[in-house]
Every structure is written in C-alpha cells, then in structure tokens.
Amino acid sequence: MTANGWLQIAVFCALVLVLVRPLGGYMARLFSGERVFLSPVLGPVERVLFRAAGISAKQEQGWIAYALSMLAFNLAGLLITYVVLRCQDMLPFNRQGLPGLPPDLAFNTAVSFTTNTNWQAYGGETTMSYFSQMVGLTVHNFTSAATGIVLAIAFIRAFSRATAKTLGSFWVDLTRCTLHLLLPMAIVLALVLVWQGVPQNLDPYVSATTVEGTRQTIAQGPVASQVAIKMLGTNGGGFFNANAAHPYENPTPLSNLLQMVAIFAIGAGLTNTFGRMVKDERQGWAILSAMGVMFLAGVAIAYGAEASGNPLITALGVDGGNMEGKEVRFGIANSALFATATTGASCGAVNAMHSSFTPLGGLVPLINMQLGEIIVGGVGAGLYGMLLFVVLAVFIAGQMVGRTPEYLGKKIESREVRLAFLALLVLPLAMLGFTAVAAILPEARASLANAGPHGFSEILYAYTSAGANNGSAFAGLNANTPFFNLTLGLTMLIGRFLMIVPMLGVAGALVAKKRLPPSAGSLPTHTPLFVGLLVGVILVVGGLEFMPALALGPVVEHFALAAGQTF
Amino acid sequence: MSIAHDDRGRAMPGAGFMARALGDSIRKLDPRTLIRNPVIFTVEIVSALVTVVFLRDLADGGDAGFSGQIAAWLWFTVLFANFAEAVAEGRGKAQAASLRRTRAETVARRLGDDGSVEQVPGTTLRAGDLVLVEAGDIIPSDGEVIEGIASVDESAITGESAPVIRESGGDRSAVTGGTRVISDRITVRITAAAGNTFLDRMIALVEGARRQKTPNEVALSILLAGLTLIFVIATATIEPFARHAGGSVPIVLLAALFITLIPTTIGGLLSAIGIAGMDRLIRFNVLATSGRAVEAAGDVDTLLLDKTGTITLGNRVATEFIAMPGIDLFDLASAAQLASLRDETPEGRSIVVLAKEKYGIRAHEMSELNARFVPFTAQTRMSGVDHGDVAIRKGAIDAIEALVDGTAIPRDWSVAVERIARTGGTPLGVVRNRRLLGVIHLKDVVKGGIRERFAELRAMGIRTVMITGDNALTAAAIAAEAGVDDFLAQATPENKLDLIRREQAQGRLVAMCGDGTNDAPALAQADVGVAMNTGTQAAREAGNMVDLDSDPTKLIEIVGIGKQMLMTRGSLTTFSIANDVAKYFAIIPAIFAATYPQLGALNVMGLATPASAVLSAIVFNALIIVALIPLALRGVRYRAVGAAGLLRRNLAIYGFGGVLLPFAGIKAIDLVVAALGLA
C-alpha cells in the first residue's frame, strides 16, 4: 500500500461525499413533485407521455398496485429484449453480421439486464449488434436503474408519510426519474468519457495492420452512451467483454475515477434524499456512515491483500503486488477500490479481473454481495436493502431500551418483521441453494477453469453475483451453458423481485402507521452507537450464514496460498 | 391466604418445587405442545435424528461414544428450555392452587322477583341475579352492592387482613366472589357468571393457562423462526460444498453446527421471560388481563396521575399560623390546638402537631380544662371547643366570617386567605368569642421523593400529567412544586377522556388509574388502565389491570415492569445471536478438518480436537440456557437513564459480552472435555 494509493481512495470518497447533498436534495425535490431545472423543457414531454399512457400525475397507488405496475413494466421490457436479442440478425445496425442469440442466452441476458444485474454470459463485442446494445441493453440500464430508485422512494415514503394508504405513482416516479435524473447525468458523463477516449460511433469494426505486420480487428460501437448509464445506474454490463478494464471503456485514470464516482453518486445521494424526506438529514447520514464504515474496511482489506501480492509469484523473482488481471494505468489501489465499490454497489462493472485477485482480495467482493449490496448499493436497491436491515436492527436492539421497537416513529411489529425477513431470506436461499446444486453437478463442474477451492469460489461467486444482482464474475467459469444460463437467470429473478415484493409489503404496512413523536425513551437512530449496532446486525444476521461457504472457498485458498499449495 | 409474597423476586424454590419443574420439563417434550416454540421444536427433531444415528452407530460399531454424547446434550438443550418455562410457570401454579382452595362451593340465597329467597348453588348464578349476603357468608360471585353496607374481608384476594367497607352507590360498591362478609347484610347484583369471575380469571392468569403471546413476542418468534430457516439453508448446503472439495461431513457434525447456530438461547427462554414478567406484576399485587397490557405499559408515553394520593399525601397538613394584628401568634397557635384536640381528622391532628412542634405548646388535656368538644357538622362547617365562657371555633373561611357577621374583618385576613389559596393551599379561620384570631394554612403536601420520580420518568421519555379537581391556579402551584410536565385542572370524566384521546391522536400511549364508575370510559380508552381494587365493578371491567392494593403510585412501577420485560427479551436475543460468532470459530475448522486441514488456522481458541470442539460448543449451547434462567426470571435491571444510555449499556453487556463470552466458555468446556477424555 502507498500513500498515493490512499490519497486516491480519499479523493474518491471526498467526491462522493461532496455530491451527496446536491444530488440528495435534487432527488427529494424531484420526487416530491416540485419543479426542477429541466421542468420547462421536459414538463411538456412528461404530459404527452402521461396522456398517451392514460395516467394522471396526481393519481397515487397503494403498495400492491405499485408492485403490480413495477412487475408489468419490467415484464414487458424483458420480453422486448428477449425478442430483440433472438432476432438481432434481422434488425439494423448489425455491422458484423452477428447471429441471433440462442434461447437460453437470450433469456439469461434479458433477465440479467431487466434485473439490473448485467451478468454477461457472453462477450459483448463477439455477440451483440449495435442495435442490441442500444435498444436491448442500454434501455434497461435506464429503466432497471429507475425501477430501483423509485422503489427506494416508495420505501422512503413509507416513513415520511403517516396514516396514509399510498406510496406514490410508479408511472410518474419512473418517468420523472428517467427523464430528469438519469438522462441528463448520462449525457454529460458520456461526453466527458468520449473526451477521455471512449469511442461513440456506429462504425464497423476497424481492421488494422499492426507495427509488426499482423492483423488486428478492433471492435467499435456506441460505447460511451452505454458506459455512462451502466455506471450511473449501477448496471455494470460492459459494452465489451473486458468491461471497464477495456481501454476503450475506461481509457484513463480520470475516466476510471469518474466511473467509480458515478457508481456511488446516486446511491449515496439517496441516503440524503431519505433524510430530507423524513425531515431529519441525520438519519440519512447515519445510514451512509454505516455504509462507509463497511466500505472502508473492505477497501483496506482488498487493497492490503492485492498490494502484498501473490507470494507464489514473488517467490519466482518477481517484484510488485498482484497485477494479474489488472491494468497498468489503474494500478493496484484503483483496482482494489473499484472492486470494493462495484460490489458494494450492485454495479458489477470491473476494471480488473476479480477471479485473479488474491483470496482475501476476492473475499471482499464476495462478502459485499452476500451482505445484500447495501454498501451504498445498487441505485435504490442499496437503500431499501439497507433499510430492511435497519428495520431488523431496530427490532432486535429496540427492545433493549424497554419499548416496542420503532424507527422514525413507526412501530416495527410482527408483520414488518415477517416481510423484512422474507426479503432477506431470499438471498441466502438463492445464492447458497443454487451453489450447492452446481457444486455437485458434473456438467456444472465441467465449466470451471480453476481447480481446487478457487473453482468452488467461481461457482459461489456466480450465484452470489446473480442473487445480489451484481453481475461481476470470477470469470474463469464458463457460464454460457444452458444449465448456468437457466439457473443464474432464475437466481437473478429471485434475487430481484422476490426481494422487492415483500419489501413493498413492508412499505405498505409502515405507511399506514401513525407516527409516534420522538422522546427521550425512543431509540436514537442517528448516533454512532446505532451505526455500530447496524453494522453488527448486518454482519451477524446478513453475513454469518455464508461462513461455511466462504471457508471452503477464499478462506481455505488463503491458507493454501500461504502454505505454497497450488491446484 | 394471599398471593402477596415477598417481592425480592428470588424466593428460593424448595426441593419439591424443583422436582415438579423437572417433571414438567419432561412432560413438555410432547411435540404437540413443543411445536408452539418453533426453535426448541426444531432442536427436538434434530435430537431425535441424532439419536437414530447414535443407535445406528451402536449397531454397526460407529463412533457411538461421540454421537451418543451429542444426542444427549441435544436432548438436554430441549429439557433445559422446558425447565426454564416450567420454573417460570411453577411459581404461578403454586399460587393458583391455593387460590383455588378458596373458591369453595358456596350456597347463595337468590332473591326472586317477588322477594322470595331461594337457596341455590353458587355455580348456577347468572349475571343479573340478585343475592342476599349476610355476616359470615362468602360472596358467591362478583357483583355490585345495590342495597346496604357491610364490612368485607378481602384478604383472599388482596392479602390485606383489615376488612374493607362495601356499600351501595358511590365508588365502593364492587364485591368480589370468594370474599367474606363479616358484618351486616347486603344485597348484591351478580355481574359475572360462574367460571368467569375475577377469582377465576386470576387463577387462570397466575397459572399461565390462557397465556397468549404478546405482540412483540409474536414478532420475535417470527424473527427466531426466520433465523432458524437461514441456518437450515446454511447447514444443508455444507455437504454438497464439501463434496465438491472431495470430502464429506458426518450428519452428527452438521446437526451440532445447526443447533449451535440457531437461536436456542432466546428460543428456550422466551416464554419464561414472558411468564416471569406477568409474575413480577402479580407479586407486585397487580393483575393484568393480558401480557399485551404489560407490554403496552413499557411503551407508555404519557402517565395520567391523580393528584390526591399519588402526587400529594391524601390529606392536607397545617403548615403555618397567620395571626391577625394585635393577636399574639402564640395565642393563635394555642387556640387552634385547643380547638383541634378532639378533632380526629388528619387535618385536625396536623394542627396539634404543628402547634407542638413549632411553638412548643404542650397538648392540653381536655378533661383538665373541663372543656366540651363541638364536632364538625356539614351544616356548621366548623368545629371547636367550649370551656367556661370561651368558645373557640375553626372552620371554612366563609363559615367563620358568617359567625362574626357584623364585626369588621381586618384587611390582613383577606390578604392571608388569598395568598394561601393562590399557592394551592386551603385557609382555615380561627375565631374566639367572635374575635378573629388568625388563619391556619392547610397545605397539600407533595409526597417526598415524587419530584425525583418524575424527573426519572422524564429521562425515560415519559410525560406526566396531573389530574385534579382543583381550580387551575391551585393545580398550577402544585404541578410546579411536584414537577409534573402538565396538569388537567377541574377534571371531569369528559375532559379526562378528551385528554387521553388527544394524546393518542398524536401517537402517544397513555396510562392512567381510576376507581370510580365515571372513570370507566377513560380507563377503557387508555392504553394501560389500572383500576383500583376498591373501585367499582365498572371500573374494574374497563381497565386492563387491577391493582389489588389500590395504590395509584404503582402506575410508575408498572411502567418499569413492562419495560423490564421488553428489555430482558431484547437483551437475551442480542446475546443469543452474538454467540454465533464464536460457535463458528469452534465448529467450522472441526467439521472440515478432514477435507481441508488448513482451516485449522481458524481454530483461534486452540480447542483440543475436532470432536472436542464440536462437543464443547454444543455443551456450552445447552448450559448457557440454564445459566441464564435466573436472569430471565429476574429480568434485566431497568435504569431510568433514557434510551440512549440503556442501549449503550445493554449493547455493551449483551452484544459485546455475547460475542466474547462463548470464546471463553467453549474453551473452558473444551479443557474439561479433553481432561476427562470425553472426545
């Protein structure tokens, strides 16, 4: 580890923190229906859309209608993408004449982008036409992100409103989020990225004759527009197979910094939106602090492990930390930081190959995802996931102060506990359950590139990533087989929607409750003590169940590596 | 007999008691009853499973020594949990048994419509029947006195041996089935049919027979069931994982890991905590109709307290003599004392005491003076003495003024009277032979230490509101002196009800106590309504608690008991979950020892062998339940330090302690296990 490495980490954190209040305030105003700076331009567009859709901007929905609308919208989007991918050979902008995708891969990919996972069982430049990239995939980068954000807003309203029936209108929230928040940010970021060197064209792949005279085909495409939103919306699906490690997707340290900030910007801002909407910004800061504590711990472990390198390679007379799978322009600090951020958030973009990380370096992304990606988290998903943990933490600890547990004046009772637990139960069930199945199926084992504990980690990572809707991979696993495409697709659906529906149920129960005035007897939820408690509950309730699996993967690999054992 | 016991809370049970509890814990193994507790029920299933493995090991020569020990400790885990519940219930059962003895067969004299008297068994009475009860009879069922007055021995219910007066009309009309009339005769209208009387409910309550889970307990059970499910997933997937690595984990080890991870500690103690909470109230001579009410008491935000008897001593006390110009203060004190010598009211006695203590006037002997006492009557509204030609009177200001009608009233008189009224006191005039001597200041005396109690309540986040019939001026003065947060002056049943509704509309939970029939609506509206046992039947029906001692101050303690129950539950839950960290470190290296010996590095406790590690963890897991039974029954100590302070303290003890303690505990057990060569 170097001082300069930590300086970069500090600058990254500072940039994210600086954006928290402006973005948080903007979103609070936007979702409270106030006028924002683009209203004069986009207001008429909105009105046309609402009229065409037959909805009124004032008509709100209860939690069931909100959930059904969300499901209908996502199902429609999923089907369109499936069809686009299957038929891309008949659609325009297919410069390389790529064939339509087989059904299992099309299903997996359509699910993957709909669920904000962006798991990629394919290599972008060898599989997807430009039309598929734009219409099939970029669209979901917007809408799945918007879905996550508006769900978080609905959950926030459960606390900011009292004795109410509705959580807002999914349609209105979704449209405003896409038009006023994601689109302007994406346009600006895309242009900055082009300035740094990210291509944006519809050209055919370039054929070059290299200096030494060999032929090199260089993939092209509308890269910047997709990369910008894949980061802002924590989607993470690379335009190219190598994702943000690819020099075209992420050409400079500056583009790297901006992309990392983009991953955290909206998610971190939402904590402030939460604070503002419940009229106590400290609550938002407390949640962000809990995220921050876990984030910094993860960065420190990952950075330390990667910087100290692979002892087996060092023993061969090699000098330096672990650079396998990393890019020279980013170096070790930025790679460890990116890995921690992309898995803390539900992004899944990678600027270095996690599979080639040291065992402890690879353990951090795994744990981040297993905890449910609540370290800032996927846009929206991170906040509502975190708030579910808050509900549990308040319930467990709240009784310790001798009162029925309450959070922000809302009593946490059996219905909320049941639904919150249902939502949190989904993750270990999908992640561990499918890993167990794949671990013993011979056809699944045939997909492994690495033997020994690392091979197990590849499977565990795949289902963890899918269940958490992350999308990054220990990419040694060849996941483009019918078995993996199908089971990972299911895992993504479970991890997304089986969590969302009970979460909205919690919101529906909470929004109807009275708000109790705070007193000296109520549990303070903005103090460092509570932050510590929350982190403890997350680690113990959300993390302990993964210990056996982690022990058999990265943990044992760590001890094996220290003992000089190879597989 | 009485259910009022020593309330030190740890009356050490005798050997018979323990034997009964042990028997109960075995009876509770019945899966049909155990299923009410999902966590312990799960342990029982796993115990049965491991027992089967043990038998198989015996048959085919496997490591039966190990599986046998694990099976035994798993069964102990279930038994210890059952034992905790049995001990908690045991105390109630003993009380119920003696209560039941008083519910002897009674014969009632039922009055017919025509005035005829018919002898019927008490059990056939129905609500609405009229019965005649005479001295020596046991009142056959709960009811209301509609005619007559009698003294009643209620010791069966309250444990208080002094008889109480029950009379028709007013607020002392309720009688309880099972109590005995010792003088006079009364006509009672029965209000509760047999089997549903106060005594019946009390028996059911102390027995815990109708105990239903409280709302928080239900929610907590869901959490525990959820955690159990999570660990089902976590352990069920281990075998495929191990197989991927080319190994295998014996089922006994998986069973052991699973049981140590699921929250058996709190699962085993949960119902004991609930029962003990109710029990604490009962031993405090307060009966709650449900556990829900006890829990609500912990949540209370606003306490409505009657001024008289709760905040102030019930009686006013003389604190000052104010002499009129030209009258010696000593003379006034002496006259006032003389006028009060035979006045047996507390106010009268306080005048004698004040004169003696402040002015050193020795109490005269009435006989010495040959004086004649003139008692207080509602007409004269004054009392006093006549001796010789001297007539001294003391009494209400207007009555005294009327007595001296015609003479000029000094300005100082009015000034003194007004000053006393303004500070919340009551002025009493003293006159001798139509000459105004001065004024006695009778003061409402705020109870000692009450101010501090209210400050404590404030620290707990509880608002206190004083309810009084006094005018606003007087009320404000007393409120300020007592340190309550707010007051309701000139209280009527209506504005009391309004106040409760207003508080509740703001989301607050309200507790109050009351005794009169006109308190009933407010008692019913309040989240915690404590009816005084001396009160009317209507009040007792409306509230959700009855205070057998009829002491309104108890409301404060009731809140504390409610909080204590919630705290105990929360603290032990936290402790139980925090324990898991150490258990993982004990068991994970052990179960994978064959597949990946490298994981031995996680054996931070340095446990002797994989088998001893697993055994030690499971033994710790079982013994910790027993070790915590006293805490579950006694409850975590409540301190009035506010939520933040409580959280810090309990988190440090039960959270951090919960993480650290098992490391030490498992290591210690491992040393013993290794030394004895058990594994």
Add this chain to the structure above:
Amino acid sequence: MLSILRPALVLVAALTAITGGLYPALVTGLAGAVFPDQAHGSLAMDAQGRIIGSRLIGQGFAGDGYFHARPSAAGAEGWDAAAASGSNLGPTSKVLLDRVRQGVAAARADADGPVPVDLVTASGSGLDPDISPAAAYFQADRVARARGLGPAEVHGLIAGHIRPRQFGFLGEARVNVLELNLALDKMAP
C-alpha cells in the same frame, strides 16, 4: 388490469425510443462533432495513412528490437481487439504459475534483478496498451542491443515517454508501448 397494462406498454415503448434511440443518437452526434478522433476510436495511422491500430488498444510485439507489452489473454493468440479478456486464473492456479515461470525465464534474457510484475502477468482486458516504466527500463538493454543504440539513448527515449500520474496523483505512471515503439522506429529505423 388494463389500467396497468396500458401505461406499462406505452411507457416501455416511449422510454425505449428515448433511451435506446434518441439518447445514443444524441451522444453519437455530439461526440462526433466535438471529439471526432476519440469518438472513432483514437486510431493510429502510419505515414501512408493506413491504420496500424489504436493508441488506446495494446498490440503484440515479439521482435527483440521492440519493447514488449504484457502477456495477453485476449483471443486464442492474444491481442484480439474483438475479443478482449483476462486470463481469469486464480492465485493458486498451476497454469498461472507455469505461465509466470516461463515469463520470468524469458525475461531473464533481458536483465537480471527482480522482474517487474506487470511484465509477467496478463492484464484484465488483454489489451493493456501500457507497461510500467520499470518494465520498460527492464527491456532497455535488449532493445538497445537489437537496434544498435546506446543504452542511454534508449533510456532517454523511455523517460520522454513516461506518462506521469494524471494530475500528479491519479492512476500509475506508465509507458504506452505502441507510441514508444513508433518513436523507436522513427529514431532508429
């Protein structure tokens, strides 16, 4: 049900048109107008205007007279800019260690002393255009010998091509292999 289906279908269609059509079209138009070079892939031409690659995309160099880039796992032969990929080998992989061992053995021909790690490890993209300054200096003697240049000249060339950290602290100092080799060709053809 219609109350949910209609907005779902209308908004899916409208947002697809906006975010999948208008948005990339707008960015493509603006990018092409403002940053035409970058927008079209930062391509490098030779004197005759033929495309020899992209300044951002690494390409393989095998001759002793060129600075070598890092090992590449992109495509079957490496350096396939239409199939970017890392090796994805785990830290305890025998395959990885064998490859590194061979790399170290090959590097030993260039110089003694510890081998800079980036020279023997594959990058994440397989298209890393850069090597560390240490990796460049490590190869300087070989290149100088092959080109008949003095070591000082080659060292000077490397020093002139080191790109420092962006803004002095971002990323790592690096040398673009393609640009360094092109400069080398210009200096001693």
